[in-house]
Amino acid sequence: MSRLIIEQGQIERQYWRDLWRYRELFYLLAWRDLLVRYKQTVVGVAWSLIRPLLTMIILTVVFGTLGKMPSAGVPYPLLVFCGMLPWQFFSNALAESGNSLVANSGLISKVYFPRMVVPASSVITSFVDFLISAVFLVALMIWFRFCPPANIVFLPLFVLLAFAASFGVGLWIAALMVEYRDFRFIVPFIVQFGLYISPVGFLSSVVSDKYRLLYSLNPIVGVIDGFRWCLMGGEHLIYWPGLAVSVVGVIILLATGIVYFRKTERTFADVI
């Protein structure tokens, strides 16, 4: 029989074991969010295709046709969609996990479970959207008769990086949102702003070499570059120092996110 000790600061010790015990809750919460999301809509799941499709068209027109940005020999819509794939994953995860604790405040104040399950399952929900979009990308590649290079085998690593970046930032925002609802206003702003400062509609090589390293401080830059490198091929040479900066940035974000979340978690029920 397990002995549980409750004291101030004591809950810490059982935490990771509990997280494992509640592993089914991850996917049940994600499943619930997916199931509920398209209830009482006419178009249903098609929404998860319509949104990226429209964004792709707009970005292609603005940056490709009007801005005449370089495309390094790849059809511009494909280039844009390759950047959008990780970006939409990141921005959806951010918005959903940021709001997740507050949206589930009923649960938080009435039941015990490791709170990290909640933002994590929001990231999983966004990942499902990511997969749907990925299928669409495959269709787009067939349409343009574009064959991805061998680099594609490294794609899972960059998906993992995208996952870590989304979860890291998601943890920060979810925890901050509990106490400061200001983030409800800040998050849409980050998402909107981020679309333009991240290389979604253009190649990151248009940024001059002098500022490239600085630009890579935005962790999503490394992720998007990586995706393009895997899917579009060698001409989109990866800027390795930049990628290193992005990877380190993501690791720091994730680590501090976990620490901050764990620190504030114990008072969630009192503050929320």
Place this chain on the structure above:
Amino acid sequence: MSDTVIKVENLSKRYVIGQQRSKDDGFRHIIEDAVRAPLKWLSSRKKQEREEFWALNDVSFEVKQGEVLGIIGRNGAGKSTLLKILSRITEPTSGRIEIDGRVASLLEVGTGFHPELTGRENIFLNGAILGMSRAEVKRKFDEIVAFSEVEKFLDTPVKRYSSGMYVRLAFSVAAHLEPEILIVDEVLAVGDAQFQKKCIGKMNEISKNEGRTVLFVSHNMGAIANICSSGLLLQHGKRIHNGSVGQTVDAYLSSGTAASGEKRWRNEDCPATSCVRILSVRVIGDGETRSIVSIDRPIHFEVDFETLLEGLSLYVSIHIVHLSGGDVLSTANFPSASLETDAWSTKSFPRGRFRSRCTLPANLLNDGAFLINVAIMRSTRETEIFVREVIQFTAQDTGGMRREYTGHWIGVVRPRLGWKTESFAAA
């Protein structure tokens, strides 16, 4: 001491209500205030900027294997905070708890139910939230559905359920958890009489047959007396009593002492006319002024009044009204309306102070909350003073009539009546 499964030592929980703040960071605090508003009412009387509120203060107790502990106390006594700490929803400020065994808590019926999902989907979701594995829910699925009596609506979104169906389904999921320790907060307050009976039966089964430990919070003393083996009484965050359930319920009833079982007017505010004024009115149960009285003991009402003129003939009358509306009875000390003639009802009063006492026999009122109106009459027709809703009191079920039937007794009165069944030959 090996059979102690929960050991609570010097447990305290402090909430800080309101924050010290400067004037220049306004917007952030508008949002913060909205968040904190629910906590504020706890101390609405004090107006300091920063306050501490001890929801629990140095509470210690132990619970043994298989024991069913009833936790009782008035609103704000700290019961819910205690359960929240035991279920690890919030941390204590100081103190220590040791728990042996898996804990499942049911602080609210239907936590995590999603209105858009069907009954079937919610069973799985709710099970996972309460800590059951998918396989466990699957195994007990039929049992859960049968207990809840909502078979026909399993594939209907729960937002279309009646509130009774909703509660039944939610309780069923929780009732089929198999923890070593079950924590339950006031869930029996919902649902109809038949379902309540079923719930009580289920809880009895969990504790008596399966030997599990249960912690149970309720305001329903009848249910407490029926299910629990021991009791813990909290008041303002402190432990007042911990012992057998009977003693604890008694202690709870007497803790209502003088809190509001009496209405005493200041001189200038007395309900008065030129010839008489009412000084105070009180409800007495078990020899003490209290606002919570047991239904199985006599209840006394006392009216103190002062005559301002010589030679008046006065009568005192009391009306009992149910809190949710509806008259229960009215009574007065007219000679023909009393058991024994009240000596003063046939004489005229000199100037002075008098106390009239009316006794309601034991086992007359049903449990519930009642109000009393008081009247002083000049003659049998002329009302001199009539004061409405002077005192509210609660008649509390103590479980004396609950050995067989555990549900709700219909009606505002619940007398013990004569019963006799005989066989008779067919004509």
